[in-house]
Amino acid sequence: MDNIPNCPQCNSAYMYSDGNMIICPECGFEMKPGETGERVYKDANGNVLVDGDTVIIIQDLKVKGAASAIKKGTKVKGIKLVEPEDGVHDISCKIPGFGSMMLKTSVVKKG
Numbered sequence: 001m002d003n004i005p006n007c008p009q010c011n012s013a014y015m016y017s018d019g020n021m022i023i024c025p026e027c028g029f030e031m032k033p034g035e036t037g038e039r040v041y042k043d044a045n046g047n048v049l050v051d052g053d054t055v056i057i058i059q060d061l062k063v064k065g066a067a068s069a070i071k072k073g074t075k076v077k078g079i080k081l082v083e084p085e086d087g088v089h090d091i092s093c094k095i096p097g098f099g100s101m102m103l104k105t106s107v108v109k110k111g
Contacts, residue, residue, distance in 0.1 A: 004017060007026065007027060009024065009027050010026055012025070017033070020033070044107065044108065044109050045109050047110040049079070050081070051080050052078055053110060054075060055075075055076050055109065056073060056074070056108065056109050056111040058109050061103075066098065075111055076094075076103075076108070078094075079091050082102075088104055089102035090103075090104065091104070091108065
């Protein structure tokens with residue numbers, strides 16, 4: 001079960017499933033799966049992303065109407081995580097030389 005959220009009390013990433021409960025080994029907090037309503041955003045490597053993080057694009061991205069693509073290795077500062085309107089693009093950011101854009105978490109890694 002790789003979609004277990006961090007502990008809501010101590011923010012520990014070591015939550016584990018034990019039968020029908022999710023348990024935090026650091027503070028002892030217990031909850032049932034699905035109790036937390038917040039979404040966890042993870043990059044391509046599985047690292048948890050939060051608002052304001054800096055990310056690095058891991059592949060060239062073609063942009064409709066632009067003369068060139070966004071190059072692999074481009075650093076994007078101050079991202080904002082949003083609920084995706086189209087179900088896919090969940091990062092709102094400003095990319096140097098391109099302006100405001102929406103990105104997928106699957107094409108970035110935490111920088």
